[in-house]
Amino acid sequence: MAKPERGDPMRSDLLISGIGVTSAIGQGKADFLDALLAGRHRFGVMRRPGRQRPADERTEGTAYLGAEIGTLGLPVEIPPSLLRTASFSSQVALASVYEAWHDAALDRLDPDRVGLVVGGSNFQQRELVQLHEAYRERPQFLRPTYAMSFMDSDLCGLCTEVFGIRGFAHTVGGASASGQVAVVQAIAAVQAGIVDACVAVGTLMDLSHWECQGLRSLGAMGSDRYAERPEHACRPFDRERDGFIYGEACAVLVIEREASAGHAGVRPYARIAGWAMGMDGNRNPNPSLDGEMAAIAKALQRAGLDAAQIDYVNPHGTGSGIGDVTELEALRRSGLGHAWLNTTKSVTGHGLSAAGAVELAAVALQMRAEQLHPSRNLDDCMEPSLSWVRERALDHRIEHALNLSMGFGGVNTAVCLSRH
Structure with missing residues (x-):
């Protein structure tokens, strides 16, 4: 392949043909975009169980700031038996993949020609901490499915079962770049002809109070400077910034070639x-x-x-x-x-x-x-x-x-x- 000259783009035939988003500011890409354009936020003291360390006789309790998803809407087509043992990260991912899957009309493709890359590792920490605490005194009653659900690959299994994916599926970790690493891997798989379409998932990182404390101690996560004004705490590129503020989110992008998407009448995004x-x-x-x-x-x-x-x-x-x-x-x-x-x-x-x-x-x-x-x-x-x-x-x-x-x-x- 000839190297393109600067200023003379060599047209790629790789497209984003489907998008699914679940976030604190909105579930579904339409609500997400509306909130973005309006600048609507959901910052406050986080309330999800396991996010804060309660006070005891030795230490004060915590009040970490963040933005959390409200009521999660799940498609009725997903079997309740799967959802009962799926982590919160997995449930959010299933909802987001469902949106992207139908947006790109992936049902039209041979399931052997669809791949899945899950971006993220160690992303179910809050759920694991809660299970450990709940069964500390009675470990023999721990549900058997824990042997599968504690693994990141469990999300691959859930998605391939629900959506009938028969190509490849794996996870990739890149810390805060994991979501984009997943997209890059999906691009490579489609470009190489391994699959005709690849679903890239940026997975919800479900922090427990342990990760919040670690990130705070490292100086990465925002301090208590805006404890009384959480709406002002998240301020990238402002001189008064003092660290990131966490936000629950998951996004899914479908990558495929232009010829494949065009046959289905799908309108690509970019x-x-x-x-x-x-x-x-x-x-x-x-x-x-x-x-x-x-x-x-x-x-x-x-x-x-x-x-x-x-x-x-x-x-x-x-x-x-x-x-x-x-x-x-x-x-x-x-x-x-x-x-x-x-x-x-x-x-x-x-x-x-x-x-x-x-x-x-x-x-x-x-x-x-x-x-x-x-x-x-x-x-x-x-x-x-x-x-x-x-x-x-x-x-x-x-x-x-x-x-x-x-x-x-x-x-x-x-x-x-x-x-x-």
């Missing part, structure tokens, strides 16, 4: 123009300017695009002290300082393993809507000279967009979408 994944060679959580720039450059090169042709960037933007600084420097040095920017996590919170898929879905949905969602809490912007979408949604026809996602352990990913 063309996948370029993608990249690279490592920093660093176990620690600190970001790498060189690593981020390398991922950006590789994605643009694969797309055959110059940085000047990118008119919208959806950044990783968590609200961390060093992470936001490094990412803005990477964008500037990569020639992307002209592009429109907004901060999806300021509305949704940080979905951790789901984040990369949630934000890629947000890009594709904004591309179809020809609107960019506002950024919350960008009151004292770190770089006011950049083209931020601030308090209100902006009408904009996206031609070429770049979405970035990074994870602990030096994971850097970038995906470039183009209008179909």
Whole structure:
């Protein structure tokens, strides 16, 4: 294959043909997009059982902030017998896959030609902690299905059983980049002809109070500075940021070739123009300017695009002290300082393993809507000279967009979408 010249894109035939989203701000892609464009949030003190450590005679209780899903709607077609033993992460994933599956009309395909990549690892921690506490004094009564459900691969089993997937299915871990790593793996599988369509899941990371404490102790998760004003706590790229604020979410994207989608009359959301994944060679959580720039450059090169042709960037933007600084420097040095920017996590919170898929879905949905969602809490912007979408949604026809996602352990990913 000839290498594309810069500024002369080699048209990819890979498309996003289906999307499913479940998040704190809305279930289903329509509600999710409406909430994004309106800047509606669900931040508050988290109430889901197992998220807070209760007070005892030695320590005070916790009041970690976050955004949690309300009542979860589940399709009636999913057997109740499966749901009874499915974790919360699995239930949310099943609801999201169901939406994406029917959006892309995957029932038309040979099930042997459909694959599944689940993005995330160790994503059922809260449920495991609760089970351990409940059966600590009577372990012999632990339900037998625990032997399966504690494994991340159980979600692969559930999805393949419910949707009849007979191609491959596996999980991939990339910390907060897991969702986008899943998409990159799905792209590779379809491009290689292993399957005709691949379902990529950015899985809900179900934190317990142990993970919240660990992330707080590391300095990654937001402090108690906004304990009395949780709506102000999540503020990526603002000078008053002090860490990420968690948000429950799951997003699913279906990747397939244009010819396959076109036969079903499916209306694709976007063309996948370029993608990249690279490592920093660093176990620690600190970001790498060189690593981020390398991922950006590789994605643009694969797309055959110059940085000047990118008119919208959806950044990783968590609200961390060093992470936001490094990412803005990477964008500037990569020639992307002209592009429109907004901060999806300021509305949704940080979905951790789901984040990369949630934000890629947000890009594709904004591309179809020809609107960019506002950024919350960008009151004292770190770089006011950049083209931020601030308090209100902006009408904009996206031609070429770049979405970035990074994870602990030096994971850097970038995906470039183009209008179909």
